[in-house]
Amino acid sequence: MRFLLLPLLASTVCFSLPASAELRVAHVFQDHMVLQQKMPLPVWGWAGPGAAVRVAFAGQEQTAKADGTGYWKATLTALPASSEGRKLTVTAGSATVTLNDILVGEVWLCAGQSNMARMLLSESRDYPQYQTFMKEAEFPAIRFIRYQTDVSETPLTDFDPVVQHDIHWQVLSNATSKDTMSIPFFFAKEINKALGVPVVLVEVAVAGTPQTAWLARETLEEVAKKIPGEPDFQKRWAESEGRLAGLKEDYHDWAGFKAAEAAWKANPSGRWPGANQLIPDFPSGLYNALVCPLAPLAFQGVLWHQGESGPASNHRERMVAQMTQWRKLFGRDFHFLWGSLARNTSTPPPLGASAASLRANINEEFLLAAQDWESGGDSSVLLNFADLGNNATHWGRKDEAGRRMAGAALATVYGKPNTVFTGPELVEAKIEGAVIRAKFRYVGGGLVYEPSVDGISGFLIEEKGATPALRWAEVAIKGDTVILSHPDVHKPTNAYYGWHLNPHETLFNKEGYPAYSFRAVPRTNASKGDEAPPLVELVGAPPKVLLDVKHVRRNGYLFSVQQKGGSGKTMVRVRLPKEWKDANVSAGGKPVNAGPEKTGDGGLRSREFEVEINGPPITVGNAAQPPDFSRVDRF
Numbered sequence: 001m002r003f004l005l006l007p008l009l010a011s012t013v014c015f016s017l018p019a020s021a022e023l024r025v026a027h028v029f030q031d032h033m034v035l036q037q038k039m040p041l042p043v044w045g046w047a048g049p050g051a052a053v054r055v056a057f058a059g060q061e062q063t064a065k066a067d068g069t070g071y072w073k074a075t076l077t078a079l080p081a082s083s084e085g086r087k088l089t090v091t092a093g094s095a096t097v098t099l100n101d102i103l104v105g106e107v108w109l110c111a112g113q114s115n116m117a118r119m120l121l122s123e124s125r126d127y128p129q130y131q132t133f134m135k136e137a138e139f140p141a142i143r144f145i146r147y148q149t150d151v152s153e154t155p156l157t158d159f160d161p162v163v164q165h166d167i168h169w170q171v172l173s174n175a176t177s178k179d180t181m182s183i184p185f186f187f188a189k190e191i192n193k194a195l196g197v198p199v200v201l202v203e204v205a206v207a208g209t210p211q212t213a214w215l216a217r218e219t220l221e222e223v224a225k226k227i228p229g230e231p232d233f234q235k236r237w238a239e240s241e242g243r244l245a246g247l248k249e250d251y252h253d254w255a256g257f258k259a260a261e262a263a264w265k266a267n268p269s270g271r272w273p274g275a276n277q278l279i280p281d282f283p284s285g286l287y288n289a290l291v292c293p294l295a296p297l298a299f300q301g302v303l304w305h306q307g308e309s310g311p312a313s314n315h316r317e318r319m320v321a322q323m324t325q326w327r328k329l330f331g332r333d334f335h336f337l338w339g340s341l342a343r344n345t346s347t348p349p350p351l352g353a354s355a356a357s358l359r360a361n362i363n364e365e366f367l368l369a370a371q372d373w374e375s376g377g378d379s380s381v382l383l384n385f386a387d388l389g390n391n392a393t394h395w396g397r398k399d400e401a402g403r404r405m406a407g408a409a410l411a412t413v414y415g416k417p418n419t420v421f422t423g424p425e426l427v428e429a430k431i432e433g434a435v436i437r438a439k440f441r442y443v444g445g446g447l448v449y450e451p452s453v454d455g456i457s458g459f460l461i462e463e464k465g466a467t468p469a470l471r472w473a474e475v476a477i478k479g480d481t482v483i484l485s486h487p488d489v490h491k492p493t494n495a496y497y498g499w500h501l502n503p504h505e506t507l508f509n510k511e512g513y514p515a516y517s518f519r520a521v522p523r524t525n526a527s528k529g530d531e532a533p534p535l536v537e538l539v540g541a542p543p544k545v546l547l548d549v550k551h552v553r554r555n556g557y558l559f560s561v562q563q564k565g566g567s568g569k570t571m572v573r574v575r576l577p578k579e580w581k582d583a584n585v586s587a588g589g590k591p592v593n594a595g596p597e598k599t600g601d602g603g604l605r606s607r608e609f610e611v612e613i614n615g616p617p618i619t620v621g622n623a624a625q626p627p628d629f630s631r632v633d634r635f
Contacts, residue, residue, distance in 0.1 A: 021048040021070065023095040027159040028294060029088070031100045032169040034143050034200035036107040036298040037081040039332075044073040044296070047092045057088040057102065066092075071157070073296070079104045081197035083141050103141065105198030106191060107299035110184040111214065111291070112306035114207035115342075118394055119146075120185060121178035127396040130182070137177035142188045144180045144201040145169045151274055151285030153254070155216070155292040162265045163272065169200075181205060183339075184303055186402025187409070194410055202299065204290040208277045210309040211318060212236055213286040219325045220283055223318050230314050236283040243278050254282070281309075291326065300413060301335030302326070303405055305385075307362045308341060308393065315365035320372050323380065335413050336380040337405045340366055340516065342389025344501045348536045348549040348559070349452065351575065353470045354529025355460055355499040363517055367426060381408040383422045384516045386498065387505060391548045391562065420444040423513030424480075429495065429520035436461065436473075436484040436495040436520050443480045445510030451475075451554055453535070453577040458506035460496040462527055463489045469527030475506075482507065495520040502549060512631075533604060536620075539571035545613060547572075554579070556627025560617045569610045574620050576605040582623040585609065588616025 025045035035041050035057075043055045043062075051066040055074040064074035085101035110116060120137075124130035150163045159167075170176045177185065181203050188199040206213075212220060217233045224232035231239070244252050251257045251273070260273040273279075280286055302323075307315070323336050341359040350356070358364065363386070370382035383404045388397035407421025424440035424447060440447065451457055461473035461484050473484040473495065484495050497507065498517030507515035536549055536559050545566065549559040561570060576583045576597065585594040585607070594607040611618055621627045 023047045023051070023053070023090065023092045023097060025090055025097055025099075026157075026293070027161070027164060027167075028145070028202070028297060029099060030145075030169050032102075032143055032171055033099070033145070034103045034105045034107060034198045035076075035079065036300060037104050037197065038078050039298045040078055041076040041298050042073055042296045043076060043088070043090070044071070045090065045097075046070040047072055047095075051092045053090060053092045055088070055090050058082070058086055058104070081105045081195075083198055103143070103198040103200075105141070105200065106195070107200045107202065107297070108184065108187070108301055108303055109294065109299050110181055110201055110203045110205055110303045112205045112304050113209045113309055114205075114394060115308070115398075116181060116183055116303065116305040117203075117205035117207045118182050118398070119179060120182050122394075123182050123396070123398060124178075126392070126394065133185070133399070134177045135174055137172055137174050137185075139172040139189065139192060141198040142172040142192055142200070143169050143198065144172060144184070144188075144203060146179060146181065146203040147290055148272075149206045149274065149280055149286075150289040151213075151279055151282055152288040153282075153285070155288045157293060159293045160289065162268050165268065182398035183305065183402045183405065186399045187303060187406045188402075190403055190406030191409060191414075194406070194416070195414060202294065202297070204286075204294075205305075206280050206286055206290075208309055209280050209286060209306070210311055211306055211315065211322070212283045212311060213281055214291065214306070215284060215318060215322050216287050216325050216329075217284045219318075219321050223314065223321050227314050227317060230317075233283055240278065240282045243281075247276065247278065249273070249276060292329070295329050296331055299330075299334060301337060301409070304336065304338040305401075307359070307366065310360065310362060312360040312362050312365065315362060316368040316372065319365070319369040333379055335409070337383065337408050338366070338380070339383045339385040339401055339405065341385070342395045343386045343503065344389060344391060345548045345550055346391035346546045347501045348534050348547065348557075349456075349502055349504045349552045350500055350529075350532065351454070351456070351535055352530030352532030353460055353468065353472050354531065355470060355496045355526035356501060358499050358501065358503075358517055361523075364519060364522055367516060367518060368522055370425070371427070381412055381422075382425065382516075383408055384425065384514065386503075386517065387514050390550070391546045420509065420511040420513065422516075424507060424509055424515040426516065426518040429518065431492055431520065434485060434490050434492065436492050438482045438484065438495065438497075438518065438520065440480050440482070440515065442513075443509050444513070447477050447480065447482065448508045448510055449475050449477050449482070450506055450508070452504040452506055452552055453554055453557065454579055455554070456504055456506075458497060458504035459484050460499065460526075460529075461486050461489050461492050462494040462496070463491055464493045464527065468530060470529045493521070494524060494526070496526065499526070504552060533575065533600075535575050537573050539573050539608060541570040542566070542568075545570055550617070551629055551632045553627055553629075553632060554622075555625045556619060556621035556629070558617050558619050558627075558629055560615065561611050561613050563613050566613045568613050570613055571608055572611050572618075573606050573608045576607065576620075577622075578603070578605075580622045580624070583607070584619075584621050584623045584626065586619045586621075587611065592618070
């Protein structure tokens with residue numbers, strides 16, 4: 001199986017924190033942890049230089065000798081899963097370290113930015129259903145450790161004991177669930193239920209952070225050498241330091257921050273000086289402080305979600321290089337499960353044939369990286385989260401995101417190949433004369449195509465130089481391939497699917513998962529499209545009121561009007577598709593008097609009416625064939 005497409009980068013040299021002759025184990029080894037099953041298990045720490053160290057667990061003993069710096073590593077032989085809490089002891093001379101309640105099961109590292117980092121407590125403040133999840137969380141075989149944000153300009157061999165002074169392993173329960181990260185929480189529940197083995201989450205995600213903060217310095221420099229114009233480590237460092245100049249802090253450069261941090265560490269009370277979004281953004285800072293200290297921990301794979309903070313350009317190349325280097329650091333081709341960015345439903349799907357920026361095109365960069373790794377490979381899986389989004393950056397369906405990641409793990413890691421966990425994903429697209437053929441994987445029981453309102457296909461076909469250059473394509477399905485054409489397009493130059501902040505969903509697998517967005521010819525700008533009036537729009541709404549257009553289907557669409565902490569009413573204007581003779585409007589299932597129908601320019605029909613802010617969802621449906629949104633609300 002082909003996993004590592006870039007040459008393996010030089011192994012990172014990690015620098016230890018101040019050494020001590022006292023016997024100690026690395027910070028990650030504490031009471032209640034879970035060791036990875038069925039793999040050699042490195043256990044490491046520090047003692048006096050030259051000290052003989054013995055590690056004992058589950059009836060076996062392994063020995064090691066501390067090197068000149070005091071570092072030692074012993075490796076236990078692979079063990080089967082066990083829910084029995086046992087002792088792990090480390091001895092050197094007369095000194096002994098004892099760890100209690102150690103299980104053996106599945107270990108996953110969880111990293112990225114806020115939509116991975118968000119804890120159940122944070123989610124519960126925005127989405128009430130999470131309060132129930134937090135109260136139904138008694139899972140003694142699921143453990144987690146959530147590390148505090150920390151940064152370093154050089155790699156560390158262990159976590160900083162001052163920054164992480166009270167961080168410890170926790171057993172998942174109703175009392176502790178508020179502290180665990182949401183996507184990993186739902187992932188772990190599904191894996192534990194399916195496999196019946198302990199599951200552990202090592203959580204290091206940090207909100208708001210760019211991908212470059214998670215890359216080793218040598219990785220950034222290697223990518224910069226390969227791609228003209230890509231900033232190297234020094235340039236990115238200078239850019240990050242320049243942003244500190246205007247901070248309302250006691251420091252305005254990196255040296256000032258380090259001085260402030262040193263003073264805080266001498267008397268660690270109050271806020272850590274790095275608790276400012278610009279500090280974790282420094283290149284390599286999070287990799288050095290939160291990833292390096294975990295090596296060479298044995299674990300099954302990484303759960304990753306990051307991208308809102310980019311950087312967008314060349315994300316594909318950096319993503320492949322990042323995981324190549326992380327695998328080199330930990331010494332194995334661990335599994336890598338990652339999710340796309342989600343849609344934003346404050347903008348309705350377009351009625352005109354137009355292609356708009358899709359989350360700064362970052363989802364395409366993810367798709368290109370996934371294609372680079374290997375089509376159909378079992379080492380990395382990209383999951384489509386686009387349909388889980390709402391009108392907030394921190395979207396609410398982390399439960400379904402965790403279930404999809406668990407489905408990917410069950411199918412590709414744990415040998416349950418019939419598990420369907422995501423929607424169709426492009427393998428390749430070819431322009432062949434007047435048609436474009438797009439081949440997909442993850443088709444499950446087969447591809448399903450359902451046109452949207454007014455028969456909009458959701459697929460755009462482009463012909464540069466033509467007028468108009470963009471048109472809604474005609475669609476034919478043949479096995480795992482979508483064939484795109486248009487009677488007036490003779491020499492297509494590109495095709496797009498889902499290319500919008502809130503696109504039409506028209507392609508699915510039979511299991512109901514929507515297809516991943518794509519461009520047939522990637523990294524190319526689309527022609528200007530048809531700027532048609534929106535399907536739904538606010539009319540004279542108060543500030544900070546947002547639409548939430550959740551579902552658009554051929555026979556109806558569903559939306560609500562929201563304002564954080566708001567109330568009252570506002571006017572909306574809704575469009576009636578040409579295909580419908582008449583429409584019914586309801587709110588929470590109750591009929592709404594939507595006012596008289598109006599016809600505007602181009603024959604577009606509309607109605608205006610008042611809706612309640614933060615009220616029940618509004619359904620606009622074809623009177624002749626009412627929509628069934630119970631089928632659309634899959635989760």
